Amino acid sequence: MTGYIKAVLFDLDDTLYDERTFVISGFRAVVAYVADRFPVDEQGIFLTMMEVLSTEGRGKVFDKALDRYGLYSPALVEELVGVYRSHQPQITLYPDVIPVLATLKEYGVKLGIVTDGLHSVQKRKIEALGLEGLVDVIVYTDELGPNHWKPDPTGFLHALERLAVQPTEAAYVGNDPSKDFAGPKAIGMLPVHLKRNDNLIEETDCEAEVHITELAELLQLFNLIHH
Template sequence: MKISKAVIFDLDDTLYDERQFVVSGFKAVAQYLADSYGLHNEALLQRMQHLLCENGRGSIFDQVLLDYGLDTSMVSTLVEVYRSHKPALQLYPDAGEILRSLKGNVPDIKQEVILGIITDGAAKVQWNKIKALGLEDVMDIIIVTDDYGIDCWKPSPVPYQRVMDKLGVSPESCIYIGDNPEKDFVTARKLGWYTARIWRPGGMCFEIKKGLTYEADYDITALSQLKPILLELWNLSI
């Protein structure tokens, strides 16, 4: 009898570079403003990227509207354009490699590998990302926490429990790989999951460091480094 092992990933800055989505969204907003007001979309895009580097993601659209003398009440419209656009995204190379390895694991091993995602964020936005990355055909289970309500976002135990309930796996048969110590690992560890933090230079959470309770069991700098961890935990060779 095979014993299922669940390898569950975060999405943003774990499987792909979230900046890709931000830039893709900026392009959609720039095109919308260019088409609506006869503005130069490349200049708009450059301004948004400059504001991102200078001030972070706070009030970029507000400032762009002020810069061009446009009604700032349009912010909600621009946010909707940003969130609803169909992004152009690619997996990190190491993400594609590890997913192929895990999906095509050696057939005579005693464990069956189940792949999944738990991700926070507006449901429509996250599903657009997942579809753009072609992950619906790769993952056995996808939990977009916003589908269950904002109270179910990480670090709520709900998404982790749903994985176990839907897959019928025990906590010690699960590992969660993410990048944000403020929410990714604390509950997973309390529930008995194994955890691994991927450190992506330039990632949104790269500079965040927390105490032992919030950090992961393992630190990795590439998803290929999961292979010896899975071998150590479950004798799973991929």
């Protein structure tokens, strides 16, 4: 793999930061909102949410936690979803992100992010992480329409057009085989699967051509450092 790579696009959640920290941050905001309105044990309801998350997933966390405390109502659940989505996230980048982005930039590689999810939520994450000043382009697929979330390649093409780079000159780094790699591969990009130790997503039919466990491996992959 030589220096033909002119741009690297990144996924956001669980690639540049640990998404679980966003979930915990959101739960804490929700718990504070509930405790403001009802006489509940904040730590107790938080631990209940974490328990439901680990046993049943994210879908019904608020329903189950409120029900356990005798507070359930569809209206309150809707309020809590709003609080969760609009809270200011307490999140930080993985420690390897800034050094790797800085080195790629130093070598003239253009950088971008392509992320799914509600635009307002993803934008708050980007702002909280300070990523706007670290990359050249950010594409929120939600702005392109519901049919253009990954694995649809539109978001990748949009980013590359803004960077004036051809797909065959670019790589995409993501963590989720179910949606991250089919789109880039279809348009001729190099799909790179970043499988961090804390990433529990199962590898099923992974279309990535390269697998790494640390972001710094990108620098070796593109021959930007020598040992």
